[in-house]
Amino acid sequence: METRTKYIVGNWKMNGDYALVMRMIAALRAVGPLPGVTPVICPPFTLLHAFSELLGMGHLALGAQNCSDVAEGTRTGDISPAMLREQGCKYVILGHSERRQHRGYTNEHIAAKVTLACGSGLVPILCVGETIEQRQNGVAQAAVQEQVATALDHARGQEIIVSYEPVWAIGTGQVAEIRDIAEMHDVILSQCERMGFHNVHILYGGSVNPLNVGDIMATPGVDGVLLGRAAIEPDQFIAIAKQAQNLA
Numbered sequence: 001m002e003t004r005t006k007y008i009v010g011n012w013k014m015n016g017d018y019a020l021v022m023r024m025i026a027a028l029r030a031v032g033p034l035p036g037v038t039p040v041i042c043p044p045f046t047l048l049h050a051f052s053e054l055l056g057m058g059h060l061a062l063g064a065q066n067c068s069d070v071a072e073g074t075r076t077g078d079i080s081p082a083m084l085r086e087q088g089c090k091y092v093i094l095g096h097s098e099r100r101q102h103r104g105y106t107n108e109h110i111a112a113k114v115t116l117a118c119g120s121g122l123v124p125i126l127c128v129g130e131t132i133e134q135r136q137n138g139v140a141q142a143a144v145q146e147q148v149a150t151a152l153d154h155a156r157g158q159e160i161i162v163s164y165e166p167v168w169a170i171g172t173g174q175v176a177e178i179r180d181i182a183e184m185h186d187v188i189l190s191q192c193e194r195m196g197f198h199n200v201h202i203l204y205g206g207s208v209n210p211l212n213v214g215d216i217m218a219t220p221g222v223d224g225v226l227l228g229r230a231a232i233e234p235d236q237f238i239a240i241a242k243q244a245q246n247l248a
């Protein structure tokens with residue numbers, strides 16, 4: 001039976017500099033390839049190129065944190081999927097809650113990006129998750145289902161990754177209950193299967209660290225984690241990747 005890779009995705013957000021890239025490269029080189037694990041680093045656009053020396057060596061894959069919803073032309077400040085591919089990116093995070101919150105992204109807007117990214121050969125890492133109010137009002141599952149259904153509507157048959165990230169768990173130190181993670185992963189998987197996606201990987205994100213990752217990764221339906229804070233600490237990123245390997 002083919003083993004499913006475990007994804008460890010590091011979202012650097014608006015953090016990091018060239019020195020951090022060098023420290024991360026040294027740490028990844030020291031540990032070498034981790035069979036069964038796919039480490040993905042998503043630095044700011046300006047640092048993508050600095051990782052190129054490691055690409056193709058099996059140590060990591062590169063991703064971006066966003067992309068444009070149009071392929072080229074008059075969009076000052078945008079970065080297209082083709083530009084990301086040229087920088088060596090295989091993945092792109094789309095629909096992160098910080099962009100939904102601070103940049104007003106709607107599910108429809110995210111859908112346009114997902115469709116374009118897939119068509120350009122990138123694998124979208126679609127972030128979905130409920131707010132604390134939605135969880136308290138008992139509509140968390142419906143909200144997440146709607147995010148998945150709309151964002152993936154025009155990408156049927158493509159390779160995609162979904163990351164479940166409760167908004168209230170991001171950067172707060174508060175992790176979702178294991179039972180709730182398992183339940184929501186099941187909801188996402190069923191929705192994806194209804195839409196014809198049959199090999200989707202589903203990650204969890206939100207305050208993951210080396211101490212809690214073991215329990216999270218051992219949860220049925222969890223194919224990896226998306227890290228924020230722990231992704232900019234090379235030691236933590238490696239420690240988490242190694243634990244994922246033990247479970248792979």
Ligand code: PGA
Pocket residue numbers: 011165169170171172173205206207208226227228229230
């Ligand atoms: P965090 O961020 O690990 O710092 O909570 C996760 C994310 O934003 O995906």
